[in-house]
Amino acid sequence: AAALAELQAEANCSVCLDYLRDPVTIECGHNFCRSCIEQSWEDQQDRFPCPVCCHPSQKWHLRRNTQLGNIGEVAKLLHITRSKKKKEEETRLCEKHNQVLTHFCEEDLEVLCLLCTQVPGHQDHHVRSLEEAASHHRKRLMSYMEPLKKQVADIQKLVTTQEREPLELKEKMEKQRQKLLSEFEHLNEFLDREQEATFSRLANEEKHIQQKLHANITAFSEYISTLNNLLKEVAGKSVMSEVKLLTDIESICDRCESLKTPLSIPSSLPLQYSALQKIIQKFKEDVTLDTE
Incomplete structure (x- = not known):
């Protein structure tokens, strides 16, 4: 189980957190879905940071990783097979009545057997079938994924913006330095003219x-x-x-x-x-x- 979990983690995209689709490798060695990394870099012009380690790539260079894509498909298949097996293994019995667990209490968030639903403690509660409750809470969990992905993307954009600021600051400082240099050159020219005019007046006097x-x-x-x-x-x-x-x-x-x-x-x-x-x-x- 631990090895399968590690394999699944390696076969996941760090941007969409799902199995890699059409995986590509960037300069630092990290892998992403082609669509995910292209979307992450669509606002960049000259520096393309890695969403994981922030290492900048010098150019838009994506290498297709077919072998990793195949590994991802195998991990996905293993995950499905193990999920079915785990589901079969998880057909547990109620500790009180030694009956198959078939219902779920929404108030107590507890898995019940049919006899448990008839005791006074759960008679007035919202109880539904295990499949219906699992489907409801699975959808609930899935609803968290998009906001979490959006937060990841927003933070990544913020990091990218922060990385651009030192370069922009350097450009602004260079413009300011050139402006000051020009002003001092004009001032020196003015001083040279004043010196020449003053010496000329002294000579005439x-x-x-x-x-x-x-x-x-x-x-x-x-x-x-x-x-x-x-x-x-x-x-x-x-x-x-x-x-x-x-x-x-x-x-x-x-x-x-x-x-x-x-x-x-x-x-x-x-x-x-x-x-x-x-x-x-x-x-x-x-x-x-x-x-x-």
């Missing part, structure tokens, strides 16, 4: 200040030359005779008194630039908060 300094030096050089000529003239005038000294004295005195020193142009340093402050200024907004 340096050139402008250099021109001012050269002009300032030229003006002082010309003023020194004027001073030297006037000094020479004054020195020569001061040693002349009275008549020559006083002749045209007003002109030379006016020139000495009207001398104006050229203005000194300050050699100021260029304006200091802060690239960070300039960037921050572009994104700065004045916000007035509600006091409440």
Whole structure:
């Protein structure tokens, strides 16, 4: 009996829990009904997990297993034969009356013989024949199979969905990384342009200040030359005779008194630039908060 039960278990499909029909083998070595595994994989595109061990198959590759199908038919036949034999063996007798058990009490869920149905304990109970009761409860048990199969299928779909989530998460993270990479590339391009523009302004200011300094030096050089000529003239005038000294004295005195020193142009340093402050200024907004 144990060996037959083990054989039946091996000949069953893990999806429909029934004997294998047109069995096929997938990459991991597990076997299923062709229709069951095709239905299990119908929503998959690139990964096909095993319903038993969740091992992913790389492609839709089903190998027909004719020998296993034949073994399943043998197990099914053995099961039917043993069921008939077991039914014959289970024709037990009532322990109280030593009569064949022929009825079933639905209230007490107890197998009875004809005499048991006539005792006071079962007279008012719902009692029916053994065959009728077995048929009723067999249908009741069969009604559980579809919901259980549906739960298995639903959980399997949930497992398949969960297996896809890491791949989808990786794809989302890669898209986000590419987006951030693009944003930083644009930011670097902006910084390069700002650096070039800032250095260009610094160069122009340096050139402008250099021109001012050269002009300032030229003006002082010309003023020194004027001073030297006037000094020479004054020195020569001061040693002349009275008549020559006083002749045209007003002109030379006016020139000495009207001398104006050229203005000194300050050699100021260029304006200091802060690239960070300039960037921050572009994104700065004045916000007035509600006091409440």
